Amino acid sequence: MKTILITGVAGFIGSNLAKRLIEEGYNVIGIDNLSSGVREQVPKEVLFFEGDIRETYFFPLVRGVDCIFHLAAKNCINDCQLNPKDTFDINIMGTQNVLQAAKIHKVRKFIYAESSAVYEGSEIYPTPEWEFKPQSFYALSKASGKMLIDGYARYYNINTTSLRYFCVYGPYQDYRRSIPPLFSSFIIKLLKGQTPIIYGDGSKRRDFIYVDDINDFHIQCIENSQTDGKTFNLGSGRNYSVTEILNIISKQMGKEDIIPYYKDDLPGETFQNLADITEAMQIGWYPKTSLEDGLQQSIQYISKQIQEQEI
Numbered sequence: 001m002k003t004i005l006i007t008g009v010a011g012f013i014g015s016n017l018a019k020r021l022i023e024e025g026y027n028v029i030g031i032d033n034l035s036s037g038v039r040e041q042v043p044k045e046v047l048f049f050e051g052d053i054r055e056t057y058f059f060p061l062v063r064g065v066d067c068i069f070h071l072a073a074k075n076c077i078n079d080c081q082l083n084p085k086d087t088f089d090i091n092i093m094g095t096q097n098v099l100q101a102a103k104i105h106k107v108r109k110f111i112y113a114e115s116s117a118v119y120e121g122s123e124i125y126p127t128p129e130w131e132f133k134p135q136s137f138y139a140l141s142k143a144s145g146k147m148l149i150d151g152y153a154r155y156y157n158i159n160t161t162s163l164r165y166f167c168v169y170g171p172y173q174d175y176r177r178s179i180p181p182l183f184s185s186f187i188i189k190l191l192k193g194q195t196p197i198i199y200g201d202g203s204k205r206r207d208f209i210y211v212d213d214i215n216d217f218h219i220q221c222i223e224n225s226q227t228d229g230k231t232f233n234l235g236s237g238r239n240y241s242v243t244e245i246l247n248i249i250s251k252q253m254g255k256e257d258i259i260p261y262y263k264d265d266l267p268g269e270t271f272q273n274l275a276d277i278t279e280a281m282q283i284g285w286y287p288k289t290s291l292e293d294g295l296q297q298s299i300q301y302i303s304k305q306i307q308e309q310e311i
Contacts, residue, residue: 002222003027005065005107007053007098008072009046010037012173013113013165013211017069018046020215026222029065031058032072041172053094062101067109067222070098073142077117080138081267091141092148099152109159109228111221112149115142116166116207116233116273126276129164129231135270146231153229161227163217166235166275170211170294171301182206183295186246187302190255200265202243205272207235210289210297217285226283235275236287252295 008014009030021028022045030046051058053072080087121133134143153160169183189196221227250256
């Protein structure tokens with residue numbers, strides 16, 4: 001059995017990935033400092049270590065690891081804009097530290113969670129992987145991390161894959177952030193009978209992809225050599241406006257009479273994103289989950305959390 005290490009294992013994507021890897025028969029080691037992750041989301045089969053990726057005390061855990069999924073990051077764009085120092089420290093120096101651990105222990109594969117935020121300044125839609133126009137502090141930090149990845153691959157012969165996630169959603173989404181992700185924010189407000197908040201006029205468009213589809217590609221990264229040394233967009237190849245999303249969620253929840261409250265747009269956010277997923281599809285991957293089905297799963301999950309009074 002292969003042993004996989006996940007940084008940021010208690011986060012949204014990390015906890016879903018850990019669950020999928022356990023189901024597929026992998027051994028999983030997880031690291032998270034729990035600054036935003038939720039310990040209860042980590043499957044009990046995971047060898048869990050509470051720690052910070054900027055330290056070196058986790059290095060012994062990397063011995064014998066086949067692949068690292070480096071997901072740990074400061075990733076709320078608004079928070080990153082307010083605190084660039086921490087953003088660069090965690091997302092750049094933390095990444096370098098994990099790379100160094102991979103180098104020392106000769107890890108076979110290093111899979112880096114980059115971000116579609118590196119396309120913020122682009123006007124090409126759908127956006128291909130060769131485009132590169134980061135704008136926000138968050139995007140700049142992830143782009144810098146990618147350059148570190150490329151450097152370690154070049155000079156230390158580390159096998160890498162970089163993943164540019166678009167707007168991933170589904171169960172375990174990090175709804176406890178200061179400004180929750182769009183789907184979580186709408187669902188929580190509607191479940192509580194409160195007014196949903198839209199930042200801007202609702203016309204911003206996003207490409208949403210369900211977390212199970214992302215995990216299908218994660219398995220490809222471990223097992224398929226066609227992913228080696230490459231960068232992939234992971235989105236659905238279709239985008240929706242914020243208003244369209246609220247209308248779909250409201251209809252599914254039977255709350256179509258609730259009118260949103262509009263606030264000033266958030267700083268650092270791009271108007272539109274849309275993934276060109278040609279590269280990923282060429283190695284046999286494609287999104288399987290419809291937006292409606294994925295949203296229903298998200299609604300069921302958050303409803304359960306509210307019933308258990310965790311929100």
